[in-house]
Amino acid sequence: MPNLVRAALVQTKWTGDSASMTDLHEKYAREAAQQGAKIMGFQEVFNAPYFCQVQEEKHYQWAEPVPEGPTVQRMCSLAKELGMVLVVPIYELESSGFYYNTAAVIDADGSYLGKYRKHHIPQLPGFWEKYYFRPGNLGWPVFDTAVGKVGVYICYDRHFPEGWRALGLAGAQIVYNPSATSRGLSSYLWKLEQPAAAVANQYFVAAINRVGVEEYGDNDFYGTSYFVDPRGQFVGEPASGDAEELVVRDLNLDQIDEVRQQWQFYRDRRPDAYDILTRP
Numbered sequence: 001m002p003n004l005v006r007a008a009l010v011q012t013k014w015t016g017d018s019a020s021m022t023d024l025h026e027k028y029a030r031e032a033a034q035q036g037a038k039i040m041g042f043q044e045v046f047n048a049p050y051f052c053q054v055q056e057e058k059h060y061q062w063a064e065p066v067p068e069g070p071t072v073q074r075m076c077s078l079a080k081e082l083g084m085v086l087v088v089p090i091y092e093l094e095s096s097g098f099y100y101n102t103a104a105v106i107d108a109d110g111s112y113l114g115k116y117r118k119h120h121i122p123q124l125p126g127f128w129e130k131y132y133f134r135p136g137n138l139g140w141p142v143f144d145t146a147v148g149k150v151g152v153y154i155c156y157d158r159h160f161p162e163g164w165r166a167l168g169l170a171g172a173q174i175v176y177n178p179s180a181t182s183r184g185l186s187s188y189l190w191k192l193e194q195p196a197a198a199v200a201n202q203y204f205v206a207a208i209n210r211v212g213v214e215e216y217g218d219n220d221f222y223g224t225s226y227f228v229d230p231r232g233q234f235v236g237e238p239a240s241g242d243a244e245e246l247v248v249r250d251l252n253l254d255q256i257d258e259v260r261q262q263w264q265f266y267r268d269r270r271p272d273a274y275d276i277l278t279r280p
Helices: 018-036 055-061 070-082 155-159 163-171 187-201 254-262
Strands: 002-011 039-041 085-095 098-106 110-116 140-145 150-153 172-179 204-208 211-213 221-222 226-228 245-252
Touching: 002 018, 018 070, 018 098, 018 245, 039 172, 055 085, 055 226, 070 085, 070 098, 085 150, 085 172, 098 150, 110 140, 150 187, 155 187, 163 187, 163 204, 163 254, 172 187, 187 226, 245 254
Parallel strands: 002 039, 039 085, 150 172, 172 204
Antiparallel strands: 002 245, 085 098, 098 110, 140 150, 204 226, 211 221
């Protein structure tokens, strides 16, 4: 029998407040569980607007501790109830003045497994993230979950191949990439970079984007979230470009070994020749 994992992701519009946004994602998680999903990921800073379109001190209000804060604790209870692994991106407050763009990973029994902190922080019009986030400092963790080995990369990270490879070397089978990506210069890269990363590293990628126009700035988040397999092919069709959508797909993890036996990218690596990659 194939090693199938039914996986889910959801793209949503900003509801106007954190409480209703959290309720909405819980509703979608329950719907995904009813469809048999065993793992699900949310979009970048899922329970807040994408406030990085402006630089205003008031937006530090969205941050909370991970995992001690109320949102992650609520998601731990939900994961246990549904028997579902959850990838929960949130604005993290570590301590006074120390903030991170983070994703908590929760196992299907409700246990908190750990977190990934976004490494690459942009600072350009519409994406003033250095005002809000410190660069990630927890490395490239891969979490041993009820459905397999799961990694996380966040939004702007996807432009940097090194992290994708680090996750593959650590054994990732599925990598969730929650994002807040708007129409503009990088639009054509959305359906290019993540399939390319899936091929180069021979694992599944879940690409999640927000959707709709939010209250801060005029960025239009274009959704089109999707799953892609180790051959770089979409698993089913990408989601809508302008509407909320729950995406549920069956991922055959046996395909990872199949592809790696055909395309020996890990065997043929030359780390002895890559020292230039670590130079500033």
